[in-house]
Amino acid sequence: MKKFESYRQPKETDSRVLKQEIVAEPFHCDFSTHLTMGVLGNHLLNVAGNHANARNFGIETFKTLSWVLSRLVIEMDEMPVQHDHFSLETWTTSLSRLFTNREFAMYNPEGKAIGFATSIWALIDLETRRPLNPLSVNDGQLKQYMYPEYTVPIQGPGHIRMTAPEEVYRHVVCYSDIDLNGHLNSMRYIEHLLNCFELDYHRTHRLRRLDIAYSAECYAGDEIKILRQEKAPDVWMLEVVKPDGKAAVKSLLEFE
Amino acid sequence: MKKFESYRQPKETDSRVLKQEIVAEPFHCDFSTHLTMGVLGNHLLNVAGNHANARNFGIETFKTLSWVLSRLVIEMDEMPVQHDHFSLETWTTSLSRLFTNREFAMYNPEGKAIGFATSIWALIDLETRRPLNPLSVNDGQLKQYMYPEYTVPIQGPGHIRMTAPEEVYRHVVCYSDIDLNGHLNSMRYIEHLLNCFELDYHRTHRLRRLDIAYSAECYAGDEIKILRQEKAPDVWMLEVVKPDGKAAVKSLLEFE
Missing domain, CATH: 3.10.129.10 (Hotdog Thioesterase)
Known part of the structure; x- marks a missing residue:
């Protein structure tokens, strides 16, 4: 079922967005020749790290602080197969005292959306392991990178409770x-x-x-x-x- | 123990050799921040595939034939750590009726050797699963790519027999x-x-x-x-x- 067919990559990339080109390597693919979800997740985290470091709010800038992934949702209309090229965009949309939201969009070489992801992160002090208000670091500079207008067309994290595990x-x-x-x-x-x-x-x-x-x-x-x-x-x-x-x-x- | 300190990357790359630049990605590293041996092995296989395909003896050319890895030896003076760049060279040195030898060299950005690898491959018919003489395909064109003078300073595969497993x-x-x-x-x-x-x-x-x-x-x-x-x-x-x-x-x- 294709849900994202009508979504196309924006012609211009906003400076708040990082876009990277990725190739689905054969050894990152499963028996069906599709990229595995775990490897795709690694690509998301890599690009997220590059995006944050380039804007001075990555773990390489903070040293004693770290971003901890709390929730992640990935939804794919189609998964790239071996040797496929695709582009991966990431940006942050909002932050609160405890959590920061980061979104992802994936497009095929023709600019058609193939998948989206949304994630929630906490900023923690590596020594105390306690969360920090992201507005309290770097004079609240993170705020300028928020891009709430660029939204992803997938449902956010859901409630997971088992009754008969x-x-x-x-x-x-x-x-x-x-x-x-x-x-x-x-x-x-x-x-x-x-x-x-x-x-x-x-x-x-x-x-x-x-x-x-x-x-x-x-x-x-x-x-x-x-x-x-x-x-x-x-x-x-x-x-x-x-x-x-x-x-x-x-x-x-x-x-x- | 450093054994490869005196080995330096040749200034010129012979056309029989493929050289690729690699970055040790954080999610390809283990708890000690070093690239894992399994991921390094994947890089070797990827570059080997690119080398063979570009010279018309890869599995993309052959379709009904495939190269099967029989032996692999990797020896590393030092393993790259996260974000390290290194270059990976591969070439073939010899072929016989049953086996083809492929070598690998890895150099740091200063051109100092950090590791070498040697491998033995069989060419098989995917339908019969039987080995083929690599000189019997493509009018024996593979022969022109052999580069026996460029040797690696590591011992080849050894004999492995357990007495008290x-x-x-x-x-x-x-x-x-x-x-x-x-x-x-x-x-x-x-x-x-x-x-x-x-x-x-x-x-x-x-x-x-x-x-x-x-x-x-x-x-x-x-x-x-x-x-x-x-x-x-x-x-x-x-x-x-x-x-x-x-x-x-x-x-x-x-x-x-």
Whole structure:
């Protein structure tokens, strides 16, 4: 189902927007030749980092502060296949005392929209691990980069609550899960969530929309469980549970 | 230990060599900020594919034939860290009725060698799965691209035979393991091999040399086992075993 057909890339790029060209590399694609959702998520985070650093509010500027991803929604009309070129735009739309909103748009080389994403971030002090008001740093300069008029045509994060969860996956967090921050990489969760579905399911279904909520970190050696419940046909709620029983991640996956 | 300090990048690139510039992206790095060996392996395969396709002996030219990786050895004096730029060269040195040799060199921006790799490939008919003599295709044109004078200063593949193997890892092959060819991705094996070591071991050791031999494919749903034996201090033999008891991969890892 194509929903974004009528959305076209703006002719001019506003200075508040960063646009980068990406190629879907063969080794970033799954068995169906489509770019994987986890790799696409990494591209989003990379471009977000470049956008923020170039405007002096990235982690390279802040040093003792860091942006922490709280919610991410990605919705794709079509996923690029190997060797496809596409462009990825990102910008920020609003900020409050606790959260900052960042949007993403993806276009094919003809300028037709193929997907959008929206995300919510907290700025935290790396020492105290407490959130900071983003307007309290750099004399509130972040405000000038907000671009609320440029909106994405997808629904924001939804509420995820399971009533009859079933355990479908167990995994001990290991070396290749762990990123620069010392905990399970936020995009690696997406791989684990997708691994809860048999290859045959992936053969006959395409992930249209990913909604993911991050609430706690996992570390090397943690045995994680993934619980799952079907909410509607091909719409799945999942929860990654830490050894202490707390949720690390909740997610809603919509296949078509 | 630096072994490659005296090796410098040639000023001129021979037309038989392809050189590509690479950046170590943050999401391709492990907890120690170094590029992971699996991602480096993907870069090698990508550049090898580009080199072969540009010279009309890549899989995009052949269609019904494919290059299959049989052996790969990578040895790194130093591994790039996040945001590092490096250049990657590849070329072929020799071919025989069954096997073709391909070499790789990696240089830092100052032209100092940081690592080398050597690999052995078979050309197979995708329908019969049987190897083909590479001189029998395209009127033997491959021969003109051989560059035997440009050698790499590392030892070739070694013999790997365990006498007292210990099972250290089990894994059911899943969605994110499977690549475009429908089997466990050759570079994903490297991740699984490295996951056989605790994070604490990775904290205090660096993988200097990887030697890997591919002998059979693994498919989604296969429960693989990894056996391991220490050959010498910090030198490990590993074997990935398929459900039928046959070896899919054997490997020798040298840490320092």
